[in-house]
Amino acid sequence: MAEEKRLWWKEAVIYQIYPRSFQDSNGDGIGDLAGITSRLPYLKELGVDVIWLSPVYKSPNDDNGYDISDYRDIMTEFGTMADFDKMLQTAHELGLKIVMDLVVNHTSDEHPWFIESRSSKDSPLRDFYIWKDPKNGKAPNNWESCFSGSAWEFDEKTGQYYLHLFSKKQPDLNWENPKVRDEVFDMMTWWCEKGIDGFRMDVISMISKDQRFPDGEPTVGDLGFYGPYVYNGPRVHEFLQEMNRRVLSKYDLLTVGEAAGVTVDEAKKYANAEGTELGMVFHFEHVEAIPGALAGKWTDKKPHLPELRATLNKWQLELEGKAWNSLYWDNHDQPRAVSRFGNDAPKWRVLSAKMLATCLHMMKGTPYIYQGEEFGMTNMHFATIEDCDDIQARNAYQQYVVEEKLVDGPTMLRYFDEMSRDNARTPVQWDDSANAGFTTGKPWFTVNPNYKEINAKAAMADPESVYHYYKKLIALRHSLPIIPYGVFEPLLLDSESIYAYKRHLDGQTLTVACNFTDKEVACDLFEGLSGEEIISNYKEHKAGVLQPYEARVVLS
Ligand code: NOJ
Numbered sequence: 183m184a185e186e187k188r189l190w191w192k193e194a195v196i197y198q199i200y201p202r203s204f205q206d207s208n209g210d211g212i213g214d215l216a217g218i219t220s221r222l223p224y225l226k227e228l229g230v231d232v233i234w235l236s237p238v239y240k241s242p243n244d245d246n247g248y249d250i251s252d253y254r255d256i257m258t259e260f261g262t263m264a265d266f267d268k269m270l271q272t273a274h275e276l277g278l279k280i281v282m283d284l285v286v287n288h289t290s291d292e293h294p295w296f297i298e299s300r301s302s303k304d305s306p307l308r309d310f311y312i313w314k315d316p317k318n319g320k321a322p323n324n325w326e327s328c329f330s331g332s333a334w335e336f337d338e339k340t341g342q343y344y345l346h347l348f349s350k351k352q353p354d355l356n357w358e359n360p361k362v363r364d365e366v367f368d369m370m371t372w373w374c375e376k377g378i379d380g381f382r383m384d385v386i387s388m389i390s391k392d393q394r395f396p397d398g399e400p401t402v403g404d405l406g407f408y409g410p411y412v413y414n415g416p417r418v419h420e421f422l423q424e425m426n427r428r429v430l431s432k433y434d435l436l437t438v439g440e441a442a443g444v445t446v447d448e449a450k451k452y453a454n455a456e457g458t459e460l461g462m463v464f465h466f467e468h469v470e471a472i473p474g475a476l477a478g479k480w481t482d483k484k485p486h487l488p489e490l491r492a493t494l495n496k497w498q499l500e501l502e503g504k505a506w507n508s509l510y511w512d513n514h515d516q517p518r519a520v521s522r523f524g525n526d527a528p529k530w531r532v533l534s535a536k537m538l539a540t541c542l543h544m545m546k547g548t549p550y551i552y553q554g555e556e557f558g559m560t561n562m563h564f565a566t567i568e569d570c571d572d573i574q575a576r577n578a579y580q581q582y583v584v585e586e587k588l589v590d591g592p593t594m595l596r597y598f599d600e601m602s603r604d605n606a607r608t609p610v611q612w613d614d615s616a617n618a619g620f621t622t623g624k625p626w627f628t629v630n631p632n633y634k635e636i637n638a639k640a641a642m643a644d645p646e647s648v649y650h651y652y653k654k655l656i657a658l659r660h661s662l663p664i665i666p667y668g669v670f671e672p673l674l675l676d677s678e679s680i681y682a683y684k685r686h687l688d689g690q691t692l693t694v695a696c697n698f699t700d701k702e703v704a705c706d707l708f709e710g711l712s713g714e715e716i717i718s719n720y721k722e723h724k725a726g727v728l729q730p731y732e733a734r735v736v737l738s
Contacts, residue, residue: 191436194231206621215265229656244351249290279379288352312345330577380436387441390415413443446500453505480597498670507547517605521561533731536719540733557641558648561605613639697728713738
């Protein structure tokens with residue numbers, strides 16, 4: 183097999199910051215850039231290499247910054263461009279890189295482009311967005327928004343509908359228009375010239391729409407319902423190759439595409455080893471809903487290991503040597519990893535969080551840590567719909583509980599406890615002081631009441647904590663090339679409880695086994711295996727078994 187091309191972002195660990203909930207510096211209850219700057223030494227100490235910043239641009243916050251009204255300015259609540267420059271400079275001085283979120287499938291409806299575009303049918307910017315005449319007095323087709331309801335909004339003034347695959351305040355840009363592409367590429371170049379280190383590209387698999395705009399059988403994906411004609415569309419690779427030629431190839435960047443609806447075959451194109459498009463993509467298959475979930479997302483059922491293993495193995499094996507994997511359990515759109523895939527009961531929280539981290543960080547690809555994951559933050563409890571902030575959850579409640587009466591309120595709230603994006607968006611729990619040290623004011627969103635026990639300060643003081651375990655995993659990746667580059671070999675394909683695999687590089691082998699259950703399970707993988715145990719969440723092992731949530735890694 184050809185030698186894997188060695189690149190810095192393949193050896194890096196990425197840390198995602200959701201700025202609104204990370205650290206407030208001025209007491210207004212909202213996280214901000216100066217708050218991030220003040221926490222950079224914490225991230226340096228943790229050992230991560232790169233920070234992915236969820237959007238910090240000017241935004242009316244219909245979808246917490248994923249609705250941008252000015253790509254070259256900073257959200258008022260987050261600070262100023264001077265604060266951004268200071269953050270970037272401080273990060274670079276510490277040897278940390280900054281990756282920006284690039285949200286260019288859509289803008290805010292308050293972006294000057296859209297304000298101009300909607301002003302008249304003859305506007306010079308009319309074609310910056312996707313406008314269509316009504317069909318039989320109704321929406322042009324049956325595409326649905328990822329945030330519930332039709333993807334089309336009727337505009338009284340001009341008598342046409344515009345497309346919004348997300349909220350109606352997030353109109354989709356028309357990538358068919360070369361002027362739109364020019365604007366986007368200019369803006370990206372502007373940020374690159376500022377010295378940023380890469381882009382995470384929001385729903386980039388959705389930028390090319392089938393221009394026939396046909397009705398579709400709605401398909402189910404983690405982001406909700408959308409017609410089958412909007413992701414991995416006819417020109418998406420052409421657009422990304424153009425972006426690569428005109429912008430990305432001119433700088434040394436980390437690029438990761440959020441690719442809703444991506445298959446392994448599509449991923450081989452997006453993240454091809456020749457580097458003509460992106461560095462890597464996020465797929466959704468391992469976090470995607472359980473069969474039978476309402477609208478493909480809402481459920482209180484836990485993932486089942488055999489299916490999870492099949493998905494993880496497929497991505498590891500299929501991309502080998504052809505494209506690069508990104509590895510994640512959670513992010514700002516997912517519930518907390520330890521609650522979803524592990525066990526957040528006090529007895530198992532620490533053990534299962536360490537097990538999940540081991541499983542992910544030893545796989546092939548670039549691992550992502552979502553803020554608070556590194557010390558085991560958990561899901562929230564939502565007692566009423568008023569406790570929820572997220573537009574996706576609120577719209578789903580309105581549609582499925584209030585209007586269509588498909589489920590009752592308490593059931594939906596139980597689903598939210600398990601799956602809602604709000605679980606990830608509670609403020610970071612820094613210490614056990616008021617508001618978990620996130621703000622001196624009133625936090626914009628509820629602090630998880632478990633912050634007295636689960637917080638960064640306590641974790642840093644405890645050598646057995648989840649935090650110190652993450653620190654060790656990160657350091658191992660930096661010191662052992664087999665972790666980023668070893669070839670993946672799956673093991674124990676029939677186990678109901680254990681996820682296990684080997685990695686191979688230059689005559690070395692890494693053996694990894696993780697028990698996903700709270701039961702002791704027979705396992706002979708380590709019997710007679712010589713080598714050095716490089717990490718485990720148990721100090722003592724028992725012959726022939728893995729203990730509850732035990733994870734072991736041996737290098738031989
Ligand atoms: C994906 C982002 O991760 C999510 O938070 C957002 O709501 C949608 N894209 C729309 O931008």
